[in-house]
Structure formats: structure tokens, C-alpha cells
Amino acid sequence: MKNSLNQNINQQNNEVLNWELIQEDFKIKFGKDVFESWLKKMHLVEVKADYLLISVPTRFIRDWITSRYLDNVIQVIKAHNKSFNRIEFKINSVSNNILDNNNKLNSSDQKNIIDGNITFIKDTFIQYSRIDPNKSFENFIVGQSNNLAYEASKKIVESYSSYNPLYLYSGVGMGKTHLLNAIGLNLKTKKKVMFISAERFMYHFVKSIKSNEMIKFKDYFRNTDVLLIDDIQFMNGKEALQEEFFHTFSALLDKGSQIVLTADRPPSKLSRIQERIRSRFSGGLVVDIQSPDLSLRSEIIKSKLSELNVLNGNNVKISEEIQNFICSEIKSSIRELVGALNRIISFSRIYNRVPSLSETRIILKDLLNIHENKVTIDGIQTIVCKYFKISKNEMLSSRRSRYLVRPRQTAIYLAKMLTSKSLPEIGRCFSNRDHTTVIHSVKTIEKLRKDDNELNIKIDTLKSKILYNKENEI
Numbered sequence: 001m002k003n004s005l006n007q008n009i010n011q012q013n014n015e016v017l018n019w020e021l022i023q024e025d026f027k028i029k030f031g032k033d034v035f036e037s038w039l040k041k042m043h044l045v046e047v048k049a050d051y052l053l054i055s056v057p058t059r060f061i062r063d064w065i066t067s068r069y070l071d072n073v074i075q076v077i078k079a080h081n082k083s084f085n086r087i088e089f090k091i092n093s094v095s096n097n098i099l100d101n102n103n104k105l106n107s108s109d110q111k112n113i114i115d116g117n118i119t120f121i122k123d124t125f126i127q128y129s130r131i132d133p134n135k136s137f138e139n140f141i142v143g144q145s146n147n148l149a150y151e152a153s154k155k156i157v158e159s160y161s162s163y164n165p166l167y168l169y170s171g172v173g174m175g176k177t178h179l180l181n182a183i184g185l186n187l188k189t190k191k192k193v194m195f196i197s198a199e200r201f202m203y204h205f206v207k208s209i210k211s212n213e214m215i216k217f218k219d220y221f222r223n224t225d226v227l228l229i230d231d232i233q234f235m236n237g238k239e240a241l242q243e244e245f246f247h248t249f250s251a252l253l254d255k256g257s258q259i260v261l262t263a264d265r266p267p268s269k270l271s272r273i274q275e276r277i278r279s280r281f282s283g284g285l286v287v288d289i290q291s292p293d294l295s296l297r298s299e300i301i302k303s304k305l306s307e308l309n310v311l312n313g314n315n316v317k318i319s320e321e322i323q324n325f326i327c328s329e330i331k332s333s334i335r336e337l338v339g340a341l342n343r344i345i346s347f348s349r350i351y352n353r354v355p356s357l358s359e360t361r362i363i364l365k366d367l368l369n370i371h372e373n374k375v376t377i378d379g380i381q382t383i384v385c386k387y388f389k390i391s392k393n394e395m396l397s398s399r400r401s402r403y404l405v406r407p408r409q410t411a412i413y414l415a416k417m418l419t420s421k422s423l424p425e426i427g428r429c430f431s432n433r434d435h436t437t438v439i440h441s442v443k444t445i446e447k448l449r450k451d452d453n454e455l456n457i458k459i460d461t462l463k464s465k466i467l468y469n470k471e472n473e474i
Contacts, residue, residue: 017052017081019044025076030069037210038065039073043092044133050085052077055092060209060240062089067237070435071423075413085436131188131195135181141303143296146175149287153179156258157186163285165249165259169266170289173335174472176262179226183260191225198234202241218244222251226258232281233263259284297327297337304338305345318344322360329368340364375466377417377429383466384411387458396431410459412438413445 027035041061046053054143056062069089077084137157142150149168156166168176184195208217221227227248235242252259263270266288267281292300301323322344330337343363347355355363385392389406395408408430415426416438423435430438449456 015455017044017047017084019078022080023076025079027075029072029076034069039069045090052084052086053088054088057092059091060206060238061180062091063238063240064206065089066424067422071439086434108403131184131193132181134176135186136185138181139303139307140175140178140182141296141300143292143299145290145292145296149175149179149289152285152287153183156183156260164253165261165281165284167267167281167284167286168260168265168289169286170261171247171264171291171333173333174289175334176289177230179231180262182262184228187226187258189396191366191431192223193226193228194221194224194258195228195230197230198232201229201245202234202238205241205244218248221248222255224252225255226260227252230262231264232261233265233270235273236270239274242274242277246274246280249277249280253280253284291331292334292337294327294421297330297334298323300334300337301327301341304337304341318348318354321357322354325357325360326364329364336367377419377421377426380414380418380466381429384414384462387462387465398431409441409444410462412441414459414462414466416442418463 022039023035026039030039038061042065043055056065066089074085074087077087099320137150137154140150149170152163152166153168155162168179170176173441180195184193187193204217207213235245249259261281266286267278270278270281274374280470305318307324318341326337326340326344330340344355344360345358347363381392381395384407385395388403388410390404390407394404395411397404412426412430415421415429416423419426421429423438426438427433427435445455445459449459
């Protein structure tokens with residue numbers, strides 16, 4: 001009876017949409033690898049008036065497809081029937097569906113598991129977990145802005161598991177990964193150390209699911225003495241990954257293993273992370289690495305100059321004036337500071353002379369204006385609201401008055417144009433609006449710009465103010 005019902009549903013669906021044909025288009029659009037790994041697991045359940053109900057085996061697969069491929073998936077479907085504007089997912093939680101028959105281990109792989117031989121998991125983890133011998137405590141330059149993070153990291157090496165976890169956060173290029181590496185470098189001779197990025201952790205998690213090796217994945221990570229994970233914010237919104245990480249995290253704490261994490265924000269600011277995980281992060285020592293002050297930047301410049309001259313066998317003399325200029329102008333991160341110095345040294349070697357101050361300004365032009373590239377959706381909303389003289393609450397409200405709709409659509413359009421955020425992410429920043437609303441807003445503004453010169457001027461003006469951070473001129 002049930003099979004008969006399913007056949008009727010499939011027959012009705014096929015009259016509206018040929019799902020097999022759509023899947024062929026998915027394969028062409030996304031490539032065979034993406035199709036086989038992700039999109040093949042989508043099954044058409046029901047056709048509604050303006051949307052499709054699609055089943056997938058796990059929440060993780062749903063989240064992965066939604067965050068990376070959803071917009072293009074809808075485009076392919078609309079090419080077959082324009083009446084469908086969105087997709088709703090149903091989790092078909094059957095454990096046996098995690099693997100397709102094509103993804104089952106072959107006989108030699110199964111023999112390796114039975115014999116206890118090293119499988120891909122252990123191999124690839126060993127190959128990836130390479131600690132850089134050049135990033136040690138000895139060459140980490142300490143100042144007021146990073147002293148607490150440095151001392152806390154040293155204490156872990158000296159007094160194993162004195163606080164757990166240690167959570168270091170800062171903007172990019174402030175030395176978080178350097179300290180993480182230094183801890184691993186000191187402990188790897190006496191402890192089993194795993195140093196991995198959150199992105200790589202997820203990669204092996206997905207690969208383990210596909211290869212039916214989750215037991216080995218769990219065993220490998222839960223048997224380490226020191227777990228060092230970089231960029232933990234990458235787990236935002238990835239429910240299945242967070243579930244596995246939480247249990248791994250808890251198992252390591254229970255056995256007394258040391259955990260050190262880095263992120264670009266404090267635990268309280270990690271959006272779309274399970275509350276219980278945020279609570280565990282906050283339960284250890286949380287340390288903020290501040291932007292380097294002038295004295296630390298000056299010390300870094302002198303140290304790097306000496307290091308580069310030793311490595312390259314040259315004695316490039318950078319004047320105090322140029323050094324002071326770099327230190328005073330490049331404030332955002334240590335990485336950018338060192339990058340600026342590398343450019344000056346490269347110029348000196350190519351032209352066999354040190355650049356003048358005016359030439360230095362030209363060489364470092366993009367770094368001196370680095371704030372131009374730091375565009376956030378919140379910043380866009382603030383500037384657009386100020387320009388159109390409305391409040392942010394009005395913009396984010398559900399009201400559809402004309403004097404609110406156009407600024408809202410403009411802000412959404414600029415968010416799509418000036419940031420790398422996905423459509424669902426943009427929608428969430430505008431009071432959890434659906435990604436189809438974002439698409440509609442972008443298309444509306446694009447259409448209006450073709451004939452409305454005044455709107456073009458407004459858009460260009462706003463774009464300039466956003467990119468160049470000239471809010472006070474609005």
C-alpha cells in the first residue's frame with residue numbers, strides 16, 4: 001500500500017517536474033564530484049504551489065547544500081518551471097542512507113580495517129598536522145597587547161592542563177596561530193598533539209561519514225593529549241559538525257586532555273553555535289589579543305628587518321623615517337605590518353635603493369587604505385539608514401511603506417554587491433528574511449538602475465561612502 005502511494009506521488013511530481021532531468025542538469029552545472037557527494041542525496045518528496053519539498057538524509061547535508069549551492073539549485077529548478085521560488089527540506093533520518101552503495105568501502109579497504117592497518121584517516125591527519133618549526137615562543141614578539149595571551153600559552157607548556165580550554169581571539173594577523181603552533185612545538189615531543197583548523201576538522205568529518213569510518217574518526221581525535229584547533233568560528237551554523245565536536249570536546253576534557261582554541265571573536269559573539277558549546281568555551285580562560293601598539297609595531301619591524309637580512313644575506317637599510325611611517329600607518333594587524341616591510345625590501349632590491357617617503361606611500365597605497373575593504377552588512381545598514389533618514393528598526397521591520405521598502409532594497413542590494421556573504425546570510429541580517437526576498441530586492445534595484453539615473457547617483461554615492469568609510473559626510 002505504501003509503495004503504491006509513493007508511486008502515485010512520484011507520478012504526480014513527474015507531471016509537474018522531471019526530477020531525473022533536473023538531476024542531470026545539476027551534474028552539468030555543479031560537476032560530477034559535487035553532484036555525487038551532495039546533490040544526488042536530494043529526493044523530491046512533494047510539489048507545492050510555489051515551492052518543492054525535498055528530503056535529504058541528514059541535517060548536515062541540508063546545511064551544506066543551503067549554505068553553498070542553494071541559489072544555483074533554485075536557478076536550475078526555475079529553468080524547468082518558473083513558478084517555484086523556494087525549497088523546503090525534510091530530514092529523512094535513516095542511518096543506512098548515510099552512504100550510497102557506490103560509496104561503500106571496497107574489499108581491500110575493509111581488510112585494512114579488519115587487520116587494524118592505518119586507514120586514510122590516520123594517514124591524512126598525520127600528513128596535515130605539521131607544526132611549523134619557525135613559529136616558536138622564542139621568535140614571538142611580546143608587547144602589552146599580546147602579553148596575557150603569550151603568558152597563558154607558556155603556562156600550558158609549563159603546567160599541563162592548568163586551565164582548560166584556553167580560548168584566544170583577535171582579528172586576523174595578530175599572532176593567534178603563531179601561539180597555537182608554539183604550544184604544539186613545545187609539547188609534541190612528550191605528548192600526542194593534534195594541530196588542525198576547524199575547516200580541516202570538518203573536511204575529515206565529512207570524509208569519514210562518506211567512507212563509513214566515523215568510529216576511527218572519533219577514536220583518533222578522542223585519544224589525543226593536546227588538541228589545538230584554529231579558527232573555531234568556522235563551525236558557525238554547521239549543526240552536525242557541532243554535535244560531533246561537542247562530544248569530542250567533552251570526552252577530551254573528561255580524560256584530562258588540553259584543548260586550545262582560536263577564533264576571530266569571543267565565545268559570546270559566536271553566532272549559530274550551540275549554547276552548550278559557547279558555555280564550555282567560556283568556562284576556560286578566554287584571552288583577547290589586542291591590536292599592536294606603536295612600541296610593539298616598532299619592535300616587530302626591527303626584528304623582522306634583522307631576520308630578513310640574515311636569511312637573505314643582504315644588509316638592506318631602511319631609514320628610521322620609513323620605519324616610523326610604516327609603524328604609525330599600518331595599525332590593523334601584524335601580518336599587514338610585515339607585508340608592508342616585505343614590499344619596501346623588495347623595492348630596495350629591485351631598484352638597488354631605498355624608496356623615498358612619497359614612493360613608500362605609493363607602494364603601500366592599498367595597505368594604507370585597508371579600512372576601505374572592511375565592509376560589513378551592519379555598516380551598510382547604518383550608512384543607508386542615515387542617508388535616507390530612517391531608523392535601523394524601521395528598515396528591519398516588516399512594514400512595507402514605500403519610504404522604507406526602497407532603502408531596505410538598496411541596503412540588501414549593496415550587501416550583495418559589496419560583501420561576500422551568501423543570500424541566506426544576508427537575509428538573516430535583515431530580520432531573518434528569506435533568501436528569495438534578497439533575490440527579489442537585488443533584481444528590483446538592478447532593473448530600476450537601468451532607467452533611473454537619480455537612483456544610480458544615490459547608489460554610487462552610498463557605495464563610495466561605504467567603501468571609504470565616510471559616514472560623517474552623509
